[in-house]
Amino acid sequence: MSRSEYLKLADTIAAEIAVGSLRPGDRLPPQRSFAYERKIAVSTASRVYAELLRRGLVVGEVGRGTFISGEARRGVAALAEPRGVRTDFEFNYPILPNQTALIARSLEGLAAPALLDVASRQAISIGTPAIRNIGAAHLSKGGWSPSPEHLVFTGNGRQSIAAALAAVVPAGGRCGVEALTYPFVKGIAARLGIALVPLSMDEGGVRPDSVEKAHREAHLSAIYIQPAVQNPLGATMSEARRADLLRVVEMLDLPVIEDNVYGFLDDEPPLAALAPDRCIVVDSLSKKVAPGLALGFIVPPERLRESVIASVRSGGWTATGFAFAAAERMMADGTVAALMTMKRLDAQARQKLAAAHLQGFEVKANPKCYHLWLTLPPHRRSQTFVAAAARRDIALTPSTTFAITPGHAPNAVRLALASPAMDQLDIGLRTLAALLNSREDDFVSTE
Numbered sequence: 405m406s407r408s409e410y411l412k413l414a415d416t417i418a419a420e421i422a423v424g425s426l427r428p429g430d431r432l433p434p435q436r437s438f439a440y441e442r443k444i445a446v447s448t449a450s451r452v453y454a455e456l457l458r459r460g461l462v463v464g465e466v467g468r469g470t471f472i473s474g475e476a477r478r479g480v481a482a483l484a485e486p487r488g489v490r491t492d493f494e495f496n497y498p499i500l501p502n503q504t505a506l507i508a509r510s511l512e513g514l515a516a517p518a519l520l521d522v523a524s525r526q527a528i529s530i531g532t533p534a535i536r537n538i539g540a541a542h543l544s545k546g547g548w549s550p551s552p553e554h555l556v557f558t559g560n561g562r563q564s565i566a567a568a569l570a571a572v573v574p575a576g577g578r579c580g581v582e583a584l585t586y587p588f589v590k591g592i593a594a595r596l597g598i599a600l601v602p603l604s605m606d607e608g609g610v611r612p613d614s615v616e617k618a619h620r621e622a623h624l625s626a627i628y629i630q631p632a633v634q635n636p637l638g639a640t641m642s643e644a645r646r647a648d649l650l651r652v653v654e655m656l657d658l659p660v661i662e663d664n665v666y667g668f669l670d671d672e673p674p675l676a677a678l679a680p681d682r683c684i685v686v687d688s689l690s691k692k693v694a695p696g697l698a699l700g701f702i703v704p705p706e707r708l709r710e711s712v713i714a715s716v717r718s719g720g721w722t723a724t725g726f727a728f729a730a731a732e733r734m735m736a737d738g739t740v741a742a743l744m745t746m747k748r749l750d751a752q753a754r755q756k757l758a759a760a761h762l763q764g765f766e767v768k769a770n771p772k773c774y775h776l777w778l779t780l781p782p783h784r785r786s787q788t789f790v791a792a793a794a795r796r797d798i799a800l801t802p803s804t805t806f807a808i809t810p811g812h813a814p815n816a817v818r819l820a821l822a823s824p825a826m827d828q829l830d831i832g833l834r835t836l837a838a839l840l841n842s843r844e845d846d847f848v849s850t851e
Contacts, residue, residue: 410448414455421461421472429788432462432470457811463787463804470811471787473804490797491832496635496774496820497695498747507697510739511730523729529716531557531723535732539701542735543687546673550685550703556712557728558700561665561688563721565628566592568661568684568702571715573598573625579661580618580627582610584806584814586635586663589628602808603627608645609634612652619656626659631675633666636806636818637777638770640670650679659684659708668692668744669751669772681705684712689731691774692744699723699731748772754821754829761833765840774822780815781840789817792839798832 420426432438432453439449453470456462463473513519530536536552543550558564565588573579575597581589583602593600601622604614610629618624631641641649653660660683662675668691676683682705690698700723704712716722734740751774758769758776769776780789786802793800800817807813824832 410451411455413442413444413448413452414459417452417456418459418461426472428472428791429785430472432472434469460810463802463811463813471785473787473802491828491835492799492823493793493819493821493832493836494799494801496691496822498691498750498774498822499694500743500746500750501825503694503743503746506739506742507693507734510734510737514729514733519729523726525725527557527723527725527728529556529558529713529722531555531728535728538732538735542740543685543701543703545667546671546677548673548677548680550676550680551706554703554706554709556702556704556709556716557723558702558716558721559723559727560695560698560700561663561686561690562588562592562700563716563719564686564688564700564702565589565661565663566596567712567715567719567721568686568704569593569598569626569628570596570719571704571708571711572659572661572684577625578622580615580622580624580658581808582629582634583808584636584803585628585808586630587801587805590808600808603629605637607639609639609641610649612645612648615649615652615658616656619658624656624658626661627653628661628663630663630666632664632670632672633770633773635666636775636801637768638773638775639768640672640770641675646675646678650675650682653682654679658682659705661686665691666773669748669774670770676703681707684708689734689740692740692747693734697727697730697734699727751821754826757826757830758819758821758833761830761837765837775818775820778817778819780817782815784815784840786813786815786817789839793836796835796839798835800836 433441435449435453436446439446453462461473462470514523536555539555540550540552558567569579569592578599578601579593580601580603583605590600601618601624603610603618605611609631615627631646633640660675662683662685664674664685664687667674674683674685676685685703687701688698702712752771754774755769755771762778766779767776780786790800790802800819803813803816806818821829
């Protein structure tokens, strides 16, 4: 069969998905059966399935088969924008009921002509001496106190990740990342022309031996990891694992991009406390304050600071003057610190509620964080479960969204607990628990 003919077959399956003949969670026949039904060679069937996988239309679950992806109708393998569902377990934006009033008090007076004139001016990537000093004090934790002169700023956390990646990984280069990781890093890397190499994980986080193996086989330029409150698994690396990992990256001379956006929920300082010349810390105010009042931070080693600054400038990722002004006021007067304390308590309360409703199911959760990882019972499939939840107006994120290797996602979903109000969180968790306990027939749509 020619290349065009196997692509036509893939197009046929794609069309069936588009019109709804094949729905998220539907299982495709084994490749040999597909080949027999279509009167084609098994090798051709394999090429058709590979093409569907490349397009993100299907997902393979090890030992179970190939299923229509829950992302197929969106055409992307990452989170979309919030969709206005009744219960949103997909996006993790912790907004407390009383935080707007607290922020308003902090920003009161910022609209005064003299202050607004300063805030409206063009900003630069390194900010001002005042914001650098305040930012460094805000980021200090445990035994880590970054030098104000090292700080570089962006508009938000995603831009900080993009700038850090662009600074240390060349186009066409490879970066090691956790096998299950923050979904947006996949899109960022694709736009920068960077290949992501999955790093094996265990209960302690990234395995140091997997970094050695990946570098030996793929020659990495850097690694990107989340040592504290990892997304999606919630784990925080132990001191022993941190030390082992840093020994390996030091030996291999690899820079570490350390995503610390959720780190405010835990007590551990960044890896940079142990290896300041090896780690690039990225952080943001988006979770601590609000996504609409974000400011991104990058703390690179001195030797990489100019490269990071150049990356921010060339990427157009410099924060606005108003963002600098608002962040400076909120960090200086204690508003950000107060919100962090309140959100730590809020996250713990939400985890307790989730633990009560999901008792008896396989859950990975850090009692301090805003998300959990739910491994589904063997008779449930993640794509089908997400689709069934959606029919009940509940948005979940399937494991495929977080997996670096297509077709090798575990049978699980992530629940983001931050967005729903507490009463809605309670109702949503009850509904999911009932869905997990329901009969198999309940997963079939009646539409």
